[in-house]
Amino acid sequence: MCPRIMSVSRFADLPESPFARLATLIEGLAPGKPPIALSLGEPRHPFPAFIMEAIAANAADFGRYPPIIGTPAFRNAATGWLNRRFGLPEGWLDPENQLLPVNGTREALFNMAIVATPLAKAGKKPAILMPNPFYQCYAAAALAAGAEPVYVAATKENSFLPDFAALPEELLARTSMIYFCSPANPQGSVADLDYLREIIRLARHHDILLAMDECYADIYDRAAPPGALKAAFGLDGTADNVIVLHSLSKRSSLPGLRSGFCAGDRAFIAKFRSMRNIAAPQVPLPLLAASTLAWADDAHAADNRILYQHKIDMAERILGNRFGFYRPAGGFFLWLDVEDGEAATRRLWTEAGVKVLPGAYLARDDESVVGGNPGRAFIRVALVEAENVMEEALKRMAEVL
Numbered sequence: 185m186c187p188r189i190m191s192v193s194r195f196a197d198l199p200e201s202p203f204a205r206l207a208t209l210i211e212g213l214a215p216g217k218p219p220i221a222l223s224l225g226e227p228r229h230p231f232p233a234f235i236m237e238a239i240a241a242n243a244a245d246f247g248r249y250p251p252i253i254g255t256p257a258f259r260n261a262a263t264g265w266l267n268r269r270f271g272l273p274e275g276w277l278d279p280e281n282q283l284l285p286v287n288g289t290r291e292a293l294f295n296m297a298i299v300a301t302p303l304a305k306a307g308k309k310p311a312i313l314m315p316n317p318f319y320q321c322y323a324a325a326a327l328a329a330g331a332e333p334v335y336v337a338a339t340k341e342n343s344f345l346p347d348f349a350a351l352p353e354e355l356l357a358r359t360s361m362i363y364f365c366s367p368a369n370p371q372g373s374v375a376d377l378d379y380l381r382e383i384i385r386l387a388r389h390h391d392i393l394l395a396m397d398e399c400y401a402d403i404y405d406r407a408a409p410p411g412a413l414k415a416a417f418g419l420d421g422t423a424d425n426v427i428v429l430h431s432l433s434k435r436s437s438l439p440g441l442r443s444g445f446c447a448g449d450r451a452f453i454a455k456f457r458s459m460r461n462i463a464a465p466q467v468p469l470p471l472l473a474a475s476t477l478a479w480a481d482d483a484h485a486a487d488n489r490i491l492y493q494h495k496i497d498m499a500e501r502i503l504g505n506r507f508g509f510y511r512p513a514g515g516f517f518l519w520l521d522v523e524d525g526e527a528a529t530r531r532l533w534t535e536a537g538v539k540v541l542p543g544a545y546l547a548r549d550d551e552s553v554v555g556g557n558p559g560r561a562f563i564r565v566a567l568v569e570a571e572n573v574m575e576e577a578l579k580r581m582a583e584v585l
């Protein structure tokens with residue numbers, strides 16, 4: 185590490201990753217039982233066999249640089265899925281000019297802030313709003329873009345739906361972007377169409393880009409969560425000020441494929457495409473061919489969703505109404521209220537061999553919130569393991585907690 189560079193880094197205020205902090209928290213502590221890791225949101229379900237077949241069939245294309253806009257087949261398949269999944273009218277979203285493949289949504293979430301954020305807005309330093317707790321990439325992106333990250337509490341009291349509209353006018357006027365996630369990681373809350381419409385109205389009023397992180401859209405409990413494109417369409421028939429991000433990492437259990445897309449606001453996609461054409465990672469052509477098949481197929485995603493629903497049923501049976509258990513409306517995390525997330529994480533590791541993530545590591549301190557950090561009382565449990573492993577883990581957790 186070069187201290188001279190680090191001392192001036194714009195990332196100086198960025199804490200270590202939640203997983204590095206977790207490693208430090210349990211460093212030197214032996215697991216009480218054979219370890220089960222539920223800390224990382226990495227799906228362990230099987231992915232469809234057609235993925236490997238498509239990669240093999242197109243392997244010769246590893247010898248070519250992929251175009252930044254991907255292939256027409258990919259863009260059509262992704263658009264087709266958006267239309268089916270969210271009930272958008274055929275032909276509304278233009279796959280040529282309103283959609284781009286991305287190398288996993290994380291890089292796109294990061295890179296888009298740089299493109300969406302001017303050097304100054306309303307004559308001041310720009311701000312980027314995000315929920316608290318939140319996917320940590322958002323804060324890194326805000327800092328990289330030279331913006332002030334502003335963390336807006338998502339607590340039980342507001343059903344984990346932050347009230348962005350209640351922020352001071354001065355702040356909204358200099359806001360360049362809002363990151364929002366539905367279904368939410370970590371709480372599993374889902375924003376309804378009314379909430380989405382309000383946030384889009386707010387974004388348009390203040391010329392803000394809304395980055396809607398919808399990577400858990402196909403993993404839900406009872407009802408399919410609505411999406412921001414549908415909300416935008418319902419307002420005025422345009423996708424202005426809205427970019428949705430979707431991924432095969434969760435939907436198709438393919439986190440290692442690094443394949444997703446972003447879609448929406450035409451003007452932003454044009455700007456993003458120009459920047460990406462110079463600086464961003466392209467998605468390799470054989471992976472795009474496999475991704476095309478994955479977006480065209482809903483059956484494997486439905487099977488995948490059912491596996492998670494079974495595990496939520498199991499968690500409900502085992503945990504009942506203890507630890508603030510509730511069925512997450514979407515996504516695959518339990519967000520359990522254990523009073524002190526760090527202490528519970530340590531105990532679960534040393535007594536049960538179960539590795540979970542303290543909620544505080546996904547959040548920033550906020551004096552306006554009881555306890556000072558909206559994640560402090562919680563642990564996040566990723567329901568990613570096979571059913572028999574999850575059953576063992578949940579039983580051990582219930583015993584120890």
Ligand SMILES: Cc1ncc(COP(=O)(O)O)c(C=O)c1O
Nearest residue numbers: 225288289290319369431433444
């Ligand atoms: C909320 C959220 N957004 C984005 C991502 C990034 O997903 P990927 O880059 O695999 O598409 C994740 C991954 O865990 C996530 O939880």
